Amino acid sequence: MTVGIHARRPRTHVTGAASAAVRPVLEAPRSPARVLAVFPAGVYLEVRTELEPSVLAVITGAATRLPNSVLLAAELPRVTVGDEAAVGDGSIELGRLSVRARRWWDPAPPLGRVDPVRLRQAAPRLTPGEPGLAGNDAIELLAAGCASGRLLGAVTAAERLVGLGPGLTPSGDDVLAGLLVTLRHLGAAAGAERAVWLADWLAATVTYDARTRTTPISATLLHCAARGEASPEVIAVLRGIAGRQELEPAQRQLRRLGHTSGSDLLQGISIGLDTVLAMTQAPSPPQSLPHVPAMTDAPDPARALSVTG
């Protein structure tokens, strides 16, 4: 059993930076973890915990700062898929390394107030490129449901999209992540409370059974997105839309992520932006909404499901 051997080997103490999203997992009592995937610039660790993110990305400088990541100030240790690790009590024990955070970054930095006029100007400038699910009717349904404020359509479409598509982060999940983050941040920034409200419902829907419906890493990223947490590339596009930085370079950077991940995220952002705009135009809930009680706190996922059912 490898655990015993690992425990006896002297560990190299290294430091790094971490997304504030992983702080609760890192500071919880120590839990066992195992290596889920290994890439040249990062290692995914699945932690036995009820907290989210339950999958951590241990990365080096070259990798995207996913909202569940811990950035090492050292080389990655040599590990293989299935290796045992441990996370908690302030550190990550991975291979020969014991990692502690010396810096925290905010994966959900607020955008401040944004004039909806600015958002309207930015909307036609969003160019998602070639998303993996272009033309898929679930995407159409999601866009239409969100823009018209019909919760039933949006939630139904979201359910169909979870885990849809190939790869470590299926396209459907990326679109949903882009949408969720956008609704949360731009909704708050533009004062579109209904967009934030919609984000609560969608978040509850997609995170309810994400762990069983998609890959563990994608499920974790959906949990992060549900809270508005994203990589700096996504945040940069939102800042671009809000007029806080150049939009074009930010879009280019984002589109470069993964195979279609960047474009999928952008597609989600685009749907989210249209939704926020529709909801700032029509501040009161339209008549066609299904009858749901007005809520300010995150809704009970079971109730969200009963609505869709």
Place this chain on the structure above:
Amino acid sequence: MTRDAVLLRKGVYHDSVTLMRVSRSLSDLPGMRVAIVAMATELNLALARDLGFDLPPADPGDLLVALRGDSVDTATGELDHALARLSASRTQTAADQPPLTTLSAARSPADLVLVSVPGEHAFCEALDAVHAGLPVMIFSDGVPVDQERRLKLLAEERDVLVMGPDCGTAVIAGVGLGFANVLRPGPIGLVAASGTGAQQVTCLLDQAGAGVSHVLGVGGRDLSAEVGGLSAMRALRMLDDDPATELIVLVSKRPDPAVARAVQEVVETLGTPVVSALLGERDLTAAAEEALRALGRPVPAWESWPGWSPTSAYTKLKGVYSGGTLCAEASLIAGAGEFTDYGDDAYTRGRAHPMIDPTLRLEALAQVEPGDVILMDVVLGHGADPDPAASLASAVAHATHHGATVVVALIGTEGDPQGLHRQAAAFREAGAAVFTSNAQAARHARNLL
């Protein structure tokens, strides 16, 4: 035995530099007096003739080898070897050449320059940053005030922030620069003319779970009449514009009155509320509490480990500090006593800051007398002593054994490399009363008298 040898190689071409190099390597062989390896141009043939070599007819395309010495055969043998070796193309990538000036470094993308060269040289590097349109933090002290003024006036033109000189602490989006603590991200931003003052406020906010967006240091002289608060006013506007910052805390010694008015005018234009922590008006702990209340957050009981109540009567209060603002704050609160700031320029000439090098404070602790109340700060975080308790705790224990009592203001966070609780435990075990609020530590010490 010295002899001449002349060889002609047809159709062998090498450039003249390669050949000069071969010539040199052959003439360096023991016993060789002359070695000419060159293309047989008129010029080179004439050179060889001048040296007395007897030459056969040759074309400029021939390789001429003229050797004189007592190891001519060895030299001939070396020739081909040398030619092959020297003309071999070796593809090498240039070793990385680091930039030698800030000017050069700023040609590649960057967001901030951190200058910590000796004060007399800091101006040049900081100026490069400002010219390049980059914000700069000048950690260096000993920069003349006219240079500071010049830098900050230029920074106004270039629309960049100059933090410092003598700016010990800054935090930008979680990145700790200089002496700074590991802080959780949050809604409170600081503008600080005092490094340790900023550390006290941010550590308390972190303890309260509130978190910090940025700490913009401006340097201890910024709010003086000469500098006019240029950086403080700019930093206030920057934080006002920052969406992550919901509340600003301004930490400073009491500013020049005219500067204070100018700063107040800027504060009134901001959309973000500002809580000021001006030394002598409101202590740092009270400022942190005020900031929490302004955001509607609960104010916790600041962690402390006062220890047992002393029975003996203490007679004299001695402040043994490393942080200037902390020292001044404690002195004001205590009202009496003998306070020394070992971080002052007078004590740091030719030695590291007491936050790194404990020597002077260890000496001070070794000289305590029965009846003394020792009030001291221990500052944790980036850049500070990796384990201050390792050296100071035994000195504290020594002092308590000799009839003194020690009160420690421990400035840090649990996330700091040294670990707040680990350090607190060590000082507690050594017999000290430990407070995370300097103001509370000072009151406790005062009340022991």
Place this chain on the structure above:
Amino acid sequence: MTLLSGPPHVITVGAGLLQESLDAQAVPTTAVAWRPPLPGTADALARVLADPRLPAANERAVGRLTSARPQLVGVRRASEVLDLPERMFLHAGPPIEWERASGPMRGALIGAMLLEEYARDVPAAEEQLAAGRVRLEPCHRHATVGPMAGVVSPSMWMLEVRDAEHGGTAYCSLNEGLGKVLRYGAYGPEVLERLQWMDRVLGPVLSAAIELGGPIDLRAMIAQALQMGDELHNRNRAATSLFLRELAPWVVEAAAGSAAEVLRFVNGNDHFFLNAAMAAGKVSTDAARNVPGSSMVVAMARNGTDFGVQVSGLGDRWFTGPAGVPDGLYLGAYGPADANPDIGDSTITETSGLGGFAMAASPAIVRFVGGEVADAVAATRSMYEITLAEHPAYQIPGLGFRGTPVGIDVTLVARTGVLPVVNTGIAGRVAGTGQVGAGLVKPPVAAFTAALLALADNRK
């Protein structure tokens, strides 16, 4: 204001402790390899850098230097175009008198005495020169540059180069070839015979050819030659070839009878273009002179005894230090003991972003700098540390067509302690010897610190 939008990339300069703490936080950094400035320059640096005129002045100076468009417009006699009366010679480098002149400088002056027939023989020439019967002035004072000894006498033919951008004009003599030549201080009969042929045939033919076919765009030709492996100081093979190709038809048209011997002469001398490159450098750097407050070097030149620099903001003042002996490779059996200290105005190439500064463009001669292409690349790269700009037209293919480093700033020399890399030929120390090698030379620190201190004095 983007500082606060996320974790910054930090340039660190100074204490290692602060760098380490950023490393521990996994913060991206660029560490400056800082070292204290040259001794005695700290105050002057602070004063000069505080001059509010400095950035704009240097931008203007280097802008004029790099925007100059040198064109070869004519070949004319020195006596016609220069203020060069009878019994006056120009020479390379800062001012010098006979007593302090080195062997090759003396040899070239003697040769010029004989060429102009001011003296019948060598002893008579020496006697007149020693008695001060001939006036000596630096080429640089007369919009002229001369390679090695750089002696210009009234009858010599000069390349005339005009700056089509700013309108200046500069001159340089015709290149005599390699081996025993006047510019290396040789004055034997074969030297004088060649000069007389140049006077009789080469000059008039080139003059007529340029008249027909000129002007020739030197900026374009230099740019092209850099991409063909020249650095335009120690290697001019590509440029000479390009020049010959451009010139040949006009030479034939101008003087069919002498064309073959003229073309053969030019073809036989890989350095023929050097003199054109020097005049191009001179006209470009002259465009950058006299910008008040500028700390940019507009001339580096050596007379075989002193190495001197001139700075844009300091007019025509020379700042000098002792000329060093080049470190290089030697012809034949010559060695370092035979070498004269550094000599010539050809450092105008380095001053204008060529020569040693463009070493990375010239793999063929990298062995001068230590043998490897990497050393040449390192030499050029290190020059970016002391220059103000990258040349917009002169580019180095091996560095991704990055412009050559151009516009030496004395403040950067003082701050980094990095001295300009100078490629050079090596003259024999005994008058009459000629060239003994080629290599690299280090300029004296004193020349640059003196210039910096003078700039600081100007600020008082």
